Amino acid sequence: MSLGYILLALLVLSVIGYVLGRSKAVSSAGGDGRRLHSLPGYYGWNVVLATLAPSLLVLVVWLFVQPAYINTQVASLISQETVAKSSLDLVLSDVLRVADGLDVAVESGALSQEKAQALSAGSVDVRALLGDLGVALASEVTDEILHAAQAYRDINASGEFYRAILVLAVAIAGFALAIARTHKDFRARNVVEQAIKWILIAAASIAILTTLGIILSLIFNTVEFFKIYPASEFFFGTVWSPSFGGGSELGILPLIWATLYISFIALAVAVPIGLFAAIYLSEYATPAVRAIAKPLLEVLAGIPTIVYGLFALLTVGPLLVDVLGNDGLLGVGWMQGASSVFTAGFVMGIMLIPFVSSLSDDIINAVPQAMRDGSLGLGATHSETVKQVILPAALPGIVGAILLAASRAIGETMIVVLGAGAAARLSVNPFEAMTTVTAKIVSQLTGDADFASPEALVAFALGMTLFVITLGLNIIALYIVRKYREQYD
Amino acid sequence: MTDVTTNPASETPASRKKTSLLTVDALTRKRNAAETRFKAYGVVAISIGVFFLAALLWAILSNGMSAFQQTVVSLNITIDVARLEAAEKSIVKTSKYNAIIDEALIAKMKDAGVETEMSGKDLRKMLSSGAAATIRDDVLANWDAIKARDGQVMQYDVLASSRVDGYLKGRVTREALARDKNLDAAHLDIVDQLVAKGTMVKSFNWDFILGTDASDNRPEQAGIGASMLGSFYMMLVVLFLALPIGVAASIYLEEFAPKNRFTDLIEVNISNLAAVPSIVFGILGLAVFIQFMHLPQSAPIVGGLVLTLMTLPTIIISTRASLKAVPPSIRDAALGIGASKMQATFHHVLPLAMPGILTGTIIGLAQALGETAPLLLIGMVGFIASNYPDGLADGFFSPNSAMPAQIYEWAKRADPAFYERAWGGIIVLLVFLLTMNILAILLRRRFERRW
Known part of the structure; x- marks a missing residue:
């Protein structure tokens, strides 16, 4: 049947x-x-x-x-x-x-x-x-x-x-x-309502089950991986060269390095722009400007990451090569190919602007009006009030927002898969192609490798590392943001 | 504003006496300049943000609009039933059709008055390599009608090759062709003459919107229709799982949950899941749904389940916000006239919160529709979605692609003609997202109540 x-x-x-x-x-x-x-x-x-x-x-x-x-x-x-x-x-x-x-x-x-x-x-x-x-x-x-x-x-x-x-x-x-x-x-109503309540509880527990599923699927496969590949070489190895024939070297350090490097560039783009935009929108903008500018910035957040990936690969990358490449406008010859740490980081920064700005906007708005009034009443200019009163008061919240943005940047996949390149490298040149943890998870699991081989299983170890890092960042960030909210509620 | 207390040491009372309150002193000027500067930083930041948005949209539109046009050549083919029957009996069926096309092309050159010494085979390089298969499919589909028209001339609109198409759209230049072994400058001369004659035209490309994906060497035939259906089935799964589960979970947490460890655990889990990278959900889907449960790879049902888990936190968070927005007086009034807690919630609070819940759900769906990374891991990439699903069960369980995965697939292919398809696919995807978001905004405007 x-x-x-x-x-x-x-x-x-x-x-x-x-x-x-x-x-x-x-x-x-x-x-x-x-x-x-x-x-x-x-x-x-x-x-x-x-x-x-x-x-x-x-x-x-x-x-x-x-x-x-x-x-x-x-x-x-x-x-x-x-x-x-x-x-x-x-x-x-x-x-x-x-x-x-x-x-x-x-x-x-x-x-x-x-x-x-x-x-x-x-x-x-x-x-x-x-x-x-x-x-x-x-x-x-x-x-x-x-x-x-x-x-x-x-x-x-x-x-x-x-x-x-x-x-x-x-x-x-x-x-x-x-x-x-x-x-x-x-007593039918009591029985039915009790049953419905259990159904509601079951629905709410799905969140726990999902987390459990993630952790278990990562742990089981990571343990499998460490059975056939030594953990110390994975965590401290500086060479990443998987070969599906066997004898791969699977050191995570180059991937972690590129991930952090790209995230750093992304934050360097997103944090100043996002923060200043948030300050302007919440402190200076007239309601009319705010009503137009805020949704416009938030459109950036609604665009799927695959679009940013394509933008990096086909528009920003070639543009950068035209400027910084061998025959480029500046004639410096820094960039060899369109994919680079800078390309991916820059585009990711654009993606994160609305994320930083709307979180900071909320946080700045939560600073009590009394503090502004007090500062202005003492004769400070508006910008002095912002710099010396509002920002210090909002600082924990803004740090939380930046940490959330960092965790988003570390876990971002499509932009780096398309924009950052495929070669794992430990280099400080931002115009070189490097590859990240997320990009390698995709490439190791979408290949034709057998699931039992270390080359495929390593993706789960990478996923575990990624999960732990982002989880840590999120927990710290959420803790800070929550503490901060309580302070002024 | 004055600065009496800011720097008393540098300004003696004697010097101050001489200045009027109305003359601005140096320090005030400096402070005002700092104020203006600071404000300008804000304006610049917002302008940069808006500029990036404009640049992104410009890149999408300028690269992608051309995907909605496709060059076609109309060929007059004389129907010869005996010959078609012979072609069907031979082993390499399309090669016989190619011969028919060759003849039609040579005849066409004569009609158009184009002087050329090229053979039919060379001329055929201007057409899509799938042209013969297209004509054959049409012949087989209308075999009876074709048979009745033996000896008559029928007009077929055949796709031009992607290089000819690119030439007419300005993507392929004559210089670039020097390195291309598939097409010569002589071909382009013919193309120019055919265009002048009006027998080679760019027409609106319905096949791109409705068609299926084509293999690596036929970018001119690739369409996004099949993966659109894949996305549609996934969204059905997400809607029918995430909405009820999310609403049930929110009702419990907002209305019934006692303040205890278990509730805290759920809350922490939800806020963390909302921030877990989407690729981790892909790993979960791969390990649980494919490795453990052995659901079919690349199937929309698996994609839908993964996206459901990913969207749940979004829906729960927005649903809780709209439940919270219903004032307690509504609950109190219902409880006061003897409703049970469950009745108060389901008969009064939930209906009032419904517009907010639907808005949140639509936004969650839009987010899920554009998500790519988890779909890559469950195998929705690397194969060609060249079939429409037949029937409902097939739609859920047989391998298909999804719009973002299809775009990624095109972006990865070697032929630059596929880039145009990728940008075009993005336009289609963004039209869907825009529609959903406008719907959400309208819903909010129409039904939102301020208490």
Whole structure:
């Protein structure tokens, strides 16, 4: 029974449940709604919740567990030699493709269900057979893979069968229980509200689950990585040269260096501009100017980072080469190619301007008016008030805002992937191409590397480092900002 | 303003007596100058910001608008059913169609009065390498109609090659062609004459907006339509998961949560997740949805799930703000006439907060629509989205691209003709984002209530 039918069945069951529960409650009160404990609808909802909540929970858990279970079952059917020849992932994906192909064959009527399961590679050319049906297979199908695919289909079919049975059984049990409990004295509203509250709590907990998911997926794979690659070489190595054939050197220092360098340039662009813009907007601008300038700056924040990446790669980079390159206007020959630390940092700075300005704007606005009035009343000019009263008062908040911007810069991906270059380097020249942690996460995971190789797993270690750094910055920044807000609230 | 107390040592009472209050002394002038300077810094900062915005928009529009036009050549092809049938029976089917195109091209040169010694094969370099396949697809799709018109002449509009297209748009110059083995200056002479005759024209490029991506060597055929559908399915997932979950979580935190450790833990998690780099969500998606759950790679459902997790904090934060904006008197009144806490929330507070919630959701969706980095990790890049999904289930579960991923893919390809596509894709993406943001603003204007 497919997923759609199960959901449909649950839906039908719950609609019936609503009607039945409601009418049973009303009839138990002799048709007089005043003698019921709760409004009649609550008795209906009680049955609906009892039917849906547990069965959907079972269904979701099943959907999570079944693929993992099937995979371990099928993997155990594959011999060590086959795995040694390529890799488990590749073999498994072959198995999946053959199984899908058999599904298509059965659906289109080219094979009967029994025949598909009894097929053996010796007697029929499976590849040609499936090729005719539009399922292209990369390699010849061996007996082993075919059997694994058949086993996969077997387990999958029985899994779906038991899934349907279990889910429907749970739903019917809940249905029956709720109907049996329905009576005019049953406190349906309290039960329903309690259940809804648990649903709300579950929704709120998804934030915790997400964090947990991030941490677990990073930790597991990072530990795997450190099993095959020494941690000290990763953290203190100064050379980054992955080679998918093996023998890679995976030192994180050049990547960290470039990341910090680019972020520094970005902040050097964004902080002065953003801060002065914020001061002007909150202290000097007339409402009319503010109403135009503020949204205009915030448009910069709404533009996707891929756009900035393309801007860096195709507009800013070539422009900089025209000025600073070998045949450039200045004739200094500093830049060899369009991608460089400066290109990426500069464009990232543009992206961060609204981030810095709107955060600082909020913070400056939170400084109490009394402090301004006091300073102006003592004879200070407006700019003196800003420099000597408002900024010192707002300083913790602004530091927090800058830290948040820094964490944004460190975690930014698309601009550096497109604008910073691909070679890892430890250099102080900002016009050289370097590469960052985020850019390497992308390139290591989008290649064709096997997930079990150190070249792919290193991405998780990089991700872990990135996560820890940005998390640390965020926690400090949020702590500072919150402390600051409390000060003036 | 005076400066009586600022610097008493330098100014003796005797010297002060001589000056009037109305004459501005040196220190005041200095301070006023500092004031003007400071104000100017602010103006300059804002101008720089606005200048960057203008530069960005100019770069996008000037590079991308040309993607919406495409050069086409109209060819008169004589339908010869016997020949088409023979072509279908041969092994390399499109080569037979190429022969037909060659003949049509030579005939066309004669019609247009263009003197050339080039063979049909050479002339064909001006056309897209997909021209034969385009004609064949059309013939197969309308086989019965074609059969009925045996011997008649039919007009086909065929795409010109990306280099010819680039030449007409000013991207490819004659000098650049010297190094290009695909096209000669002689071709460009013919192009000039055909343009003068009006048989080679630039027309509006619907295929770019609605079409599918094409392979590496046919930039003139690449379109963003399929990845637009991919983005659409992802947004459906985000909308149907993030909105209910986000609203439920916010209601709990704002209306019901007791002040305890667990609530604090959730709050800290939400504010941290809002600041986690998006690429980390990509890693999460890769590890949990693809490695562990074995959902299909590159499928919109996976992208949608990842973007849901990423958008949730945004939606929760804005929803909580709009719930907070509903005054307590509403709750008190509902509770006062006997509603339960749950009834007060769901019947009164939530409907009043709804416009704010929807505004926040639309902005969250717009953010998710433009997000690229996590999509790269779950495999929405590196393959060619050359098919439309057929049907709803296929739309969610079969590999597709998404608009930003498609733009990235084009930006990475070697042929500069794809850059034009990338900029054009950005225009399409920004039009969507603009529409969503305007919708959010209108919604806020129309329904926002000040209490």
